[in-house]
Amino acid sequence: MKIVVIGNGMVGFKFCRKITERQIPGLQLVVFGEERHPAYDRVHLSSYFEGKSTADLLLAPKNWYADNGIRLLLGDPVHHISPGVQTVTSKSGITESYDVLVFATGSSAFVPPMPGTDQKGVFVYRTLDDLDLMKSAARKARRAAVIGGGLLGLEAAKSCMDLGIADTTIVEYAPRLMPRQIDQNGSEILQRQLLALGLKIRTNAYTTSIRGDGQATGIGFEDGTSIPADMIVISAGIRPRDELAAAAGLETGSRGGIVVNNKMQASHANIYAIGECALYDHTIYGLVAPGYEMADIAIDNILGGDRSFGGFDMSTKLKLVGVDVASFGDPFPPPDTCRVIVFEDQVAGVYKRINMTDDGQYILGGILIGDASSYNMLLQKVKNKIKVTGKPEDELLGSRSSGDSAAGVLGLPPDAMICSCESVSKAAICKAVEDGHETFNSVKKCTGASTSCGGCAPMVKDLITYTLKSQGKYVRNVLCEHFGYSRQELFDLIRLRNLRTYDDVLDHIGQGDGCEVCKPAVSSILASLWNDMILAKGNDTAQDSNDRYLANIQKGGTYSVVPRIPGGEITPQKLMAIGRIAEKYNLYTKITGGQRIDMFGAHVGDLPLIWEELIAEGFESGHAYGKALRTVKSCVGSTWCRFGLHDSVSYAIRVEERYRGLRAPHKLKSAVSGCIRECAEAQSKDFGIIATEKGWNLYVCGNGGSKPQHAHLLAADIDSETCIRYIDRFLMFYIKTADPLTRTATWLNKMDGGIDYLRNVVVKDSLGIAEELEREMQLLVDNYKCEWREVVETPALRKRFSHFVNAPEDKDPNVRFETLRGQKKALEWK
Amino acid sequence: MSTITKEKMSWFFACKVEDVPANGGVCVKYKDGQIALFYFARRGEWYASQNLCPHRKQMALSRGMIGAQQGEPKVACPFHKKTFSLADGRCLSDEHECAIKVYPVKLEDDRIYIGVHPIPG
Numbered sequence: 001m002k003i004v005v006i007g008n009g010m011v012g013f014k015f016c017r018k019i020t021e022r023q024i025p026g027l028q029l030v031v032f033g034e035e036r037h038p039a040y041d042r043v044h045l046s047s048y049f050e051g052k053s054t055a056d057l058l059l060a061p062k063n064w065y066a067d068n069g070i071r072l073l074l075g076d077p078v079h080h081i082s083p084g085v086q087t088v089t090s091k092s093g094i095t096e097s098y099d100v101l102v103f104a105t106g107s108s109a110f111v112p113p114m115p116g117t118d119q120k121g122v123f124v125y126r127t128l129d130d131l132d133l134m135k136s137a138a139r140k141a142r143r144a145a146v147i148g149g150g151l152l153g154l155e156a157a158k159s160c161m162d163l164g165i166a167d168t169t170i171v172e173y174a175p176r177l178m179p180r181q182i183d184q185n186g187s188e189i190l191q192r193q194l195l196a197l198g199l200k201i202r203t204n205a206y207t208t209s210i211r212g213d214g215q216a217t218g219i220g221f222e223d224g225t226s227i228p229a230d231m232i233v234i235s236a237g238i239r240p241r242d243e244l245a246a247a248a249g250l251e252t253g254s255r256g257g258i259v260v261n262n263k264m265q266a267s268h269a270n271i272y273a274i275g276e277c278a279l280y281d282h283t284i285y286g287l288v289a290p291g292y293e294m295a296d297i298a299i300d301n302i303l304g305g306d307r308s309f310g311g312f313d314m315s316t317k318l319k320l321v322g323v324d325v326a327s328f329g330d331p332f333p334p335p336d337t338c339r340v341i342v343f344e345d346q347v348a349g350v351y352k353r354i355n356m357t358d359d360g361q362y363i364l365g366g367i368l369i370g371d372a373s374s375y376n377m378l379l380q381k382v383k384n385k386i387k388v389t390g391k392p393e394d395e396l397l398g399s400r401s402s403g404d405s406a407a408g409v410l411g412l413p414p415d416a417m418i419c420s421c422e423s424v425s426k427a428a429i430c431k432a433v434e435d436g437h438e439t440f441n442s443v444k445k446c447t448g449a450s451t452s453c454g455g456c457a458p459m460v461k462d463l464i465t466y467t468l469k470s471q472g473k474y475v476r477n478v479l480c481e482h483f484g485y486s487r488q489e490l491f492d493l494i495r496l497r498n499l500r501t502y503d504d505v506l507d508h509i510g511q512g513d514g515c516e517v518c519k520p521a522v523s524s525i526l527a528s529l530w531n532d533m534i535l536a537k538g539n540d541t542a543q544d545s546n547d548r549y550l551a552n553i554q555k556g557g558t559y560s561v562v563p564r565i566p567g568g569e570i571t572p573q574k575l576m577a578i579g580r581i582a583e584k585y586n587l588y589t590k591i592t593g594g595q596r597i598d599m600f601g602a603h604v605g606d607l608p609l610i611w612e613e614l615i616a617e618g619f620e621s622g623h624a625y626g627k628a629l630r631t632v633k634s635c636v637g638s639t640w641c642r643f644g645l646h647d648s649v650s651y652a653i654r655v656e657e658r659y660r661g662l663r664a665p666h667k668l669k670s671a672v673s674g675c676i677r678e679c680a681e682a683q684s685k686d687f688g689i690i691a692t693e694k695g696w697n698l699y700v701c702g703n704g705g706s707k708p709q710h711a712h713l714l715a716a717d718i719d720s721e722t723c724i725r726y727i728d729r730f731l732m733f734y735i736k737t738a739d740p741l742t743r744t745a746t747w748l749n750k751m752d753g754g755i756d757y758l759r760n761v762v763v764k765d766s767l768g769i770a771e772e773l774e775r776e777m778q779l780l781v782d783n784y785k786c787e788w789r790e791v792v793e794t795p796a797l798r799k800r801f802s803h804f805v806n807a808p809e810d811k812d813p814n815v816r817f818e819t820l821r822g823q824k825k826a827l828e829w830k
Numbered sequence: 831m832s833t834i835t836k837e838k839m840s841w842f843f844a845c846k847v848e849d850v851p852a853n854g855g856v857c858v859k860y861k862d863g864q865i866a867l868f869y870f871a872r873r874g875e876w877y878a879s880q881n882l883c884p885h886r887k888q889m890a891l892s893r894g895m896i897g898a899q900q901g902e903p904k905v906a907c908p909f910h911k912k913t914f915s916l917a918d919g920r921c922l923s924d925e926h927e928c929a930i931k932v933y934p935v936k937l938e939d940d941r942i943y944i945g946v947h948p949i950p951g
Contacts, residue, residue, distance in 0.1 A: 061926055481900070503853075503872070513872055514853075515897030516906035516913065541854030545893050545908030548854075553908050557889050805845045805856035805867070812857075814864075814889045829886045 001027055003302070004088055004098040006078045006244065008033030010042055011275030011291035012104030013059045019299050020068045029070045030096050032088070034077035037128055038062050043288055043453060046155045048131050049162035053830065057128070081248040083268050100302050103258055103266070103273040104295075105241035107286070111234050112147075116210030122232045125156040137231055138163035145169045145219055145229035147207050149177040151318070153235040157199055158321040160233065169200040169227060171219065173236075176203055181316065181327040185344060186367045189351040193323045193370065196349075202227070240277045240284055253279040262308035264298040272298045285312055288452070289420045296423065313383060313420070317368075317375045317455055323349070324372035329365025329382035330355060338364055343396050345370075352396050354378065360392050376418075376459050377409075384416050409462045418459050421452035429460060433467040440464060477739060480517040483510045487665065488737050491525050500530060502542035520544040521740040524627055527663035528735045531783035533790055534663075535797055546625035549801070550787055551607055555826035556815050559607060560600040561587070562624035563614050564660060567634040567652035567672070568595025577617035585610050588823045594631030594669065596622060601824055603811045605802045611788040620786040623661055627741070629668045632656035633681065637674030637691075645691040648674035651720065655689070658724065661784045662731065665738040665747075669703070683711045686744040687727055692716070696723045700730055700758070701748040709745040712755040715763050725774060729762045732773040841936065841943040844878075848940065855905065857881050857892035858944065865933060865944055866892035868916060870903055876935040877916035878944045883907040884921075884928040891930070 001024070005012050008031050016031060033039075040057040048057065055061075065072040073090065080089045081101070089095045109124035111117050121141070123134050138144075144160040146153050149172030160168040170177070176187035177194075191201055206222040210232055218228040240257040242250075251259040251267040257279025264272045264280075275291035276284060285291065290312035300307040315328035331353075338355040345351075350370035354363055363381050368374070378395065380386070388395060412418075414427035424447045437443045440461050444450050450457045477486045485493065490509070499505045505522050506514055514522075519542040527534055534543055535550070546552050551559035563578070578597055582589045585606050587599035602610055611621075624630060632655045635641065637648030652672040662668065671680040672689045682688025688699040694717040702711025715726055738747040751757060760766040791797045802808040817824040844858040844867055852871035857864050864881035881889050886909055894905045896916075903916040913922045914930045921927035934945040 058926075482897075506872075512901065513870065513896075513898035513903070515899065515904070516895040516911055519895050519897065538852065541851050541895070545895065549893070553890070553893070555886075555888075800851065803857055804859040804864075805849050807859045810859065812864075812889055813862075829888065 001099050001302075002097065003027070003029050003100045003102060004096055005029065005031045005102045005104055006088065007031075007104035007106055007241075007275075007277075008035070008039045008072065008074070009104060009106045009275065010039060010059065010288050011106070011295055012102075013039035014292045015102060015104060015274060015295040015299065016065070016068070016070055017060070018295055019302075020070070022299070022303065024303070027069075030098075031065070031070055031072045032076060032078045032090055033072065033074045035127055035129065036075050038065065038072060038074060040128060042127075045125075045128075045131065046159045046162070048128065049135070049159045054128060078244060081244060083248050083250075083271065086270070099270065101271045102298060103245055103271070103277050104275050105244065105273075105277040107238035107240050107276040107284075109234060110237040110239040112207070112236050114207065114209050116212060116216065117234065119210060119212045119214055119216045121212070121216035121230050122210055122234065125152055125159070125233050125235050131159070134159065134231070134233070135163065138165060141165050141231035143167040143169075143229045144231040144233065145171055145227060146233045146235055147171050147219065148235035148237065149174070149201070149203065150180065150235065150237070151178065151316070151320075153233075154178070154194075154320045156233045156235045157194075160231065161197075161199070161321075165231060166198060167200070168198075169202060169229065170194070171205045171207060171227075172201070172203045173206050174203065177201065178325070181331060182325065182367045182369065183332050183353065185342070186351045186353065186369045189344065189346070189349055189369045190320075190323060190325060192346070193349045194321060197321055199321070238276060238284070238286055240279065242277055242279075245271075245273065245277075253282070257284050262297075262310065263301040263306075264294050264309060265301070272302070274298050280309060281311065283311070285314070287312075287314060287316060290314070292421060293423065313379075315365075315379050315382075315420075317372050324368065324370055326368040326372040326375045327366075328368075328375060328379045329363065331365050331367050333364055341393055341396055343393075354392075354396050356388070356392055361387050363388060363395060366396075376456055380412050380416050380418075384413050386411065386413075409459055410466055418463065419447075419449035419452075419456045422448040422450075424449035426463065429463045430467045433464050434471070438464065438468060438473075479521055479740070480515055482506065482512045482514050482518050483522075485509070487521060487525070487740050490522065491529070491736055494522075494525055495529055500526065500532065501536075501538040502526070503538055514542070516544075517740075520547070520627075523547065524663050524665060524740070527628075528780070531661070531663075531780045533785065534787065535791065535800075540800070544627075549604060549607065550621065550625055550791065551602065551604075552625045554600055555829055556817075557812060558601045558603055558815055558826070560598050560624070561602055561607070561610055561614075562592065562596055562598050562622035563619035564622040564656070565596040565631075566656040566660075567632055567649050569634075569649055569653060574617060574619070577614070577619075581610060581613050581617075584613075586824065588825060592624075592631075595633050596631060598624070601817060601826070603803070603815065605808070605811060608792055608798045608801050612792045615786070615789055615792060621661070621788040623787075627664055627666050629656070629659040629662045629664070629670070631669060632659075633669075633671035633685075635672075635674050635677075635679035637672075641674060643677060644674035645693060646674055646696070648672040648680065648689075648691060651689065651696075652680075654720075655724070655727070658781055659727075659731065661787070662735075662780060664731070664735050666741050666743045668731070668744070684708065685711060687711070687730060689723060695719045698723055698726055701744040701755070703743050703745045705743075707745075709749075712748070714755070714759055726762055728777040729770050729773040730758075732777045733758075733761060733769075838947055839934070839945045840947075841945050844935075844942045844944045846940050847937070847942060850942070853896060855892040855894065855896060857889070860944070860946065864889055864892075865946075866905070867935065867942065867944065868892075868896050868903075868905060870896065873903075875903065876937065876942065877903055878933040878935050879905070879914065879916055879919060880931045882930075883909060883912065884930060885910060885912050 039059045076090045076092045078088045079091045087097045109126045144165040146157045149170045157170045209220040211218045216232050220226040242252045242258045245258040246252045258273035260273050260278045266273050274294035297309045317326035343352040354366035416426045432443050432446045437446045523542045582599045588601050590598050592598050632652040634648045634652035638644030668686045670687050671682040671685045673680040673682045674691050684702045684704050690697045697716050698714045699711035700714045803812045816827045850869040855868040866881040868877045894908050896905050904913045906913045919929040919932040936943050
């Protein structure tokens with residue numbers, strides 16, 4: 001059998017992959033693609049502007065097609081089809097006959113008919129080529145406007161901002177953003193979040209023209225007003241690519257789309273259409289998951305099966321400009337057919353709505369903005385018509401009595417579709433675990449679950465855990481194949497056996513050669529226990545690369561250098577010293593978020609020379625390269641500030657000098673604020689201190705980063721000495737019990753009993769270990785030495801800082817820089 | 831690895847054993863190129879590969895952590911922790927990633943030599 005597929009997009013690719021998996025003898029597969037690139041991930045197109053390359057986005061490398069016996073013809077669209085003689089002819093003149101023809105032509109961006117769309121500066125947001133065009137135009141563009149406030153429009157607006165166009169406006173015809181997915185209230189919350197990010201929004205705006213004289217200068221509206229813009233992205237919907245099919249005499253819909261039956265057959269029996277070009281039951285399915293399902297159905301029918309397509313759930317969840325947005329089931333059924341539960345938190349920017357049946361027993365659908373963590377579970381309850389037990393509002397707010405939240409997956413029926421992109425059921429995942437696939441990666445590889453959008457990953461992980469538990473297997477969080485222990489167990493074993501080097505640890509309680517997971521974890525434990533020089537012989541190569549070079553590796557292979565500036569206080573003399581040294585070694589300088597100065601672009605061989613000079617000027621290592629204490633940020637406090645209650649700078653310096661060099665499971669940040677105005681942002685730190693009338697308030701377990709979390713109050717109105725004692729205990733308890741690479745916030749989130757338990761241990765000493773924790777911390781404090789001073793003063797250690805072992809004086813000739821705003825920058829990587 | 835190419839192999843002197851940290855790597859300059867050399871002291875084995883990580887085209891593999899997966903020697907790039915087999919060069923952490931080139935290593939007393947093929951043409 002010979003199958004010709006027109007189109008190499010996501011759905012066309014899925015068709016190829018699924019049919020080759022069937023291993024049909026004698027199958028010939030020819031694929032024509034219009035674009036230059038083989039199929040890529042269009043769902044995550046905007047990540048192209050966040051640094052992903054074309055290669056990262058490809059669904060399979062080019063050689064995959066040949067390896068699977070597929071002839072892939074790229075950059076060569078089909079121009080003509082002769083259904084009578086069953087041939088297709090491409091633009092370049094290649095004619096291929098077929099037994100079965102599959103349209104996977106997808107869609108193109110719909111450009112509304114209006115004057116001015118053919119000018120320079122007007123773009124659509126659809127393909128990698130479109131993105132490349134936007135990228136090159138963005139350098140000169142100052143204002144962007146995106147026409148269309150739907151899913152794609154918001155993605156496009158984010159891309160404009162990623163391209164550096166701060167002044168970006170979203171223009172939407174409807175009274176609200178994403179009118180098809182979310183309701184007015186949800187849209188308002190979303191809008192507020194987007195405004196806070198600096199995007200401008202104009203709703204109820206009907207665009208009638210694009211202004212300009214060859215180069216776009218703005219867009220004009222029906223009411224006669226206009227806005228200026230020199231980059232305009234049209235994202236006003238999609239148009240199915242049905243022109244070939246129509247020319248070949250196939251039936252198409254009046255508003256576009258190749259008409260198909262429930263077998264995905266077009267009006268000729270041996271011609272199929274799948275994905276966004278197919279019109280089923282008067283509907284175009286503009287999402288990837290139904291397209292994949294169509295590919296499956298088409299394959300089944302081509303091979304003589306009789307599965308049929310019965311429509312598809314259009315639920316979606318995505319992160320738009322950093323904001324979770326999800327819509328599932330029926331997001332807005334007619335008011336008289338359902339009851340609605342709504343939760344709105346304007347402070348946190350969260351809006352949740354679920355629609356329940358009149359009797360309050362079943363969920364029909366809903367909307368989640370700002371927090372879509374319950375999306376998977378709610379969607380499963382809609383799809384599988386699971387009866388709601390307990391209070392309906394718990395579905396929305398989560399049960400507020402403590403319990404095992406992950407237990408929810410157990411309540412799902414075996415045929416519940418956990419991964420809707422790849423059609424993997426709960427039963428299939430459980431079966432894979434029972435068959436011996438006991439890790440997430442292994443299950444992913446075996447079932448295909450979580451390989452597309454990844455949204456179901458938490459549910460898959462929960463299912464693995466519960467399946468293992470139900471088999472009576474003890475689920476242990478072991479480090480890696482070389483150590484059958486958790487980090488906490490390792491910590492205790494290493495201390496009990498007084499092991500001092502990585503090799504000792506591996507010899508006594510591990511096996512094999514180690515790896516990039518256990519080496520840094522064990523090194524961190526050794527440093528936390530003994531605070532020996534981390535580059536001492538035998539331990540040097542067990543350090544994570546940044547620790548091994550005592551600097552942060554940056555693009556191009558050069559390093560950045562951060563001297564410690566305790567509390568952010570620095571004398572003019574020291575500032576000048578940094579300036580002089582940075583100039584001498586041609587380093588890029590930038591003020592960091594932690595109130596210090598980062599110097600970038602140092603060759604590895606220059607590091608000891610730079611540090612020799614910094615140390616001579618009175619600086620010491622800032623440990624920016626380590627999972628260690630970074631900075632203790634401070635506001636200026638009572639020495640200058642008219643509101644300041646205490647001297648926050650002096651206290652910050654005291655805290656920073658006490659814990660400098662302290663190695664932990666992850667980096668540690670701290671801050672001290674001199675009053676309740678909290679200018680040092682102490683409540684976003686691993687431990688933060690805020691002055692009160694009576695003393696200090698100590699907050700713990702906050703962090704910024706990708707998942708910001710406010711710190712919790714651990715103790716109030718305590719004096720300076722007590723505060724230090726509590727921090728000693730808190731940090732040491734964290735260091736001894738947290739998993740590797742776990743920040744304090746995550747550590748607390750996983751702790752049974754949460755902050756109350758932690759307070760009992762640290763403040764009330766419920767475990768009777770407070771004294772021991774303080775003693776252990778004091779040992780570390782007493783053992784502190786500046787690592788860089790040791791390197792500078794030890795020839796054997798210095799020797800390791802060269803690029804070529806056989807040409808120590810030579811620098812890496814591959815290191816190149818560009819210039820930006822009068823300083824150097826790393827050459828962009830490919 | 832075939833016998834035909836073996837005959838054309840030429841060995842160049844890289845450095846001495848004492849120059850390479852135990853269980854770590856160094857970068858060796860060879861003509862205009864760079865080769866990463868690794869010393870698996872625990873196994874008494876030596877491996878060499880290209881220094882360029884194919885992922886982001888960075889000259890960095892010699893600064894990566896080495897170790898083993900099911901006994902197979904490997905190196906992890908310091909940039910994004912992609913891991914490559916030092917036995918055959920394939921990427922262990924991402925099946926779509928390109929493989930790296932590996933070179934044979936031999937020891938004569940305390941001198942280390944790396945085997946290379948003259949670049950054709």
